[in-house]
Amino acid sequence: MASIYKRKGADVWSIAYSPAPRRRKTITGCRSYQATKALADKLEAEAFTRRKGIIDAKADGYAKAQAVALTVRNAKGEIVGGHVADLHAALIAKGATAKHAALVRTRAAKVVELAKAEAISGLTPSAVQAALGELRKSGLSLQTCNHHLRAIKQLSRWLHADGRARDDALAHLGGFNVATDRRHDRRALSDDELARLIATAERGAAWTWRVGCTRRRIGGRALALSGPDRAMLYRLAVATGFRAGEIASLTPASFDLDADPPTITVEAAYSKRRRQDVQPVAGELADLLGPWLEGRPDGAPVFAMPGKPAAMMQADLQAARGAWLAEAVSDEDRERRERLSVLAYRDGAWRVADFHALRHTFVSRVVQSGASVKVAQELARHSTPTLTIGRYAHVTIADTAKALEALPVFGPSDPKAEAMKATGTDNATAQAAQPAPDAPGSRRTGDRATGRPMDRPHKGAARCVANRGPARAGAQRAAPGAARRCAEGRFPDNVRDDATEETEQGDAPQARVNATACAHLRTPETITPGRTRTWNLRFRRPLLCPVELRA
Secondary structure, eight states, X not given: OOEEEOOTTOSSOXXXXXXXXXEEEEEEOOSOHHHHHHHHHHHHHHHHHHHTTOSOTHHHHHHHHHHSOSOEEOTTSOEEESHHHHHHHHHHHHTOOHHHHHXXXXXXXXXXXXXXXXXXXXXOHHHHHHHXXXXXXXXXXXXXXXXXXXXXXXXXXXXXXXXXXXXXXTTTOOOOOGGGSOOOOBOOOOHHHHXXXXXHHHHSOOEEEEESOOSSOOOOEEEEEOHHHHHHHHHHHHHHOOOHHHHHTOOGGGEETTSSXXXXXXXXXXXXXXXXXXXXXXXXXXXXXXXXXXXXXTTSOSSOOOSOHHHHHHHHHHHHHHHHHHTOSSHHHHHHXXXXXXXXXXXXTOOBOOTTHHHHHHHHHHXXXXXXXXXXXXXXXXXXXXXXXXXXXXXXXXXXXXXXXXXXXXXXXXXXXXSSBOTTSTTOBHHHHSOOTTSTTOBOGGGTTTTOXXXXXXXXXXXXXXXXXXXXXXXXXXXXXXXXXXXXXXXXXXXXXXXXXXXXXXXXXXXXXXXXXXXXXXXXXXXXXXXXXXXXXXXXXXXXXXOOOOO
16 A cells, blocks of 8 residues: 655655565655645556556566666767667677677667667657668768668667567668669779789888877887788788688688698687688698798787778789889880779779778689689688679679670571571581482482382373383373473472382382483472471372372
């Protein structure tokens, strides 16, 4: 039962009630007794329904989380509290790198600030979309806007999973189409560019930088990377596809150059996919790495990687391009070279050649070597082949031209060429596949069943020879239709009629006439090109055959 009382000397009423068994809580009411009593009754009713299980216990958690601000900053502007700070702590506890956790915290806090959201209820889709629009107006690329969107959506998912929000209010928000606003696309270096870059780095001076210094504090410790070490760094990056952070984690124990094949291991703590990666390397690279690793202390990184390796590589590219331009033999040659993008940090398509471009070069060379998609994906250590082929593999105009050389070219046809190729002659022409019509023993396709030789003419040929008698006794004249076709030369030289069939069966003696006697009956080759007759069961008796001459 709630109690309402007024402290000695106080102007307002106080309420004491039991939110849970054996627990007493006191809160301050107001000056009005009736209003304070109404509040006490409400608190008592909520405590009763909560004890009976009518009110969900999660509602208390949602109410408490709603009362906490999303971001709490100190006098210096640093985030020291709120839900965003709790997300940062959760990422660190989960095993994320400090750099990644700080990046998510900064981006999420930026969106919260632009959305003017003070509590969880302020993270509405419309407010977040308006904040992304402000980022886009400030000049950020669509890719960077998508990074901010992923950070704020990660915060929303974590609030729901941690029991601080009833649902994930930003789950349906989609990102921008980054293909319409690409500002930092990378390109693959050619073999000649790689050779010149490595040679220039090996002959160059040491690259120096400082660590431990900030904009407010000047000083720190100076580090350097010699020319031969930079050359080996470029060789290793383009031969393995390792990222800058992965190369920085390599120690002498990471190299197993005596294995078959030689391998380099990146521990799971430094791999982007958080798995131990064992990458095979070529034997030629292993031969170069062996002497280079001698004398290096165990447990220490073999490379002192700068914080911004892109700046180091850009300087080496600039030096290599200067040496390449100096090789011009004339002014015209130098002008031509200056128009090209060889060894340029940005090419004509505005693509960059930074340190991560060496990984693009590695994947492109693997694909160009003819490796399968699965092999390329495994060597690139990507989760999907779409990322390997679609983003990292680059082709040049020479690669596409080489692929087109294997395609047939259909030029203009020769008017004297044969209309059709022979059937079943392994791509031979009809003239080569079909023997001469007057060749002894040549066979006609239509007479395969009887094996009739080519030199036996059709029966109508006997009527076409001067002073020759009829082939069958009693036959005095030919049919008018047959005579007309004979005069027009429409008797084919490989046609077989009914009378011929009767002769072959022995019904009556048949006059044998040489094939040359019917030369005027054949169709000229200039009208009908040579061809191979195909056996067709539907035409056992040709349509254009002479009418049988019977007595």
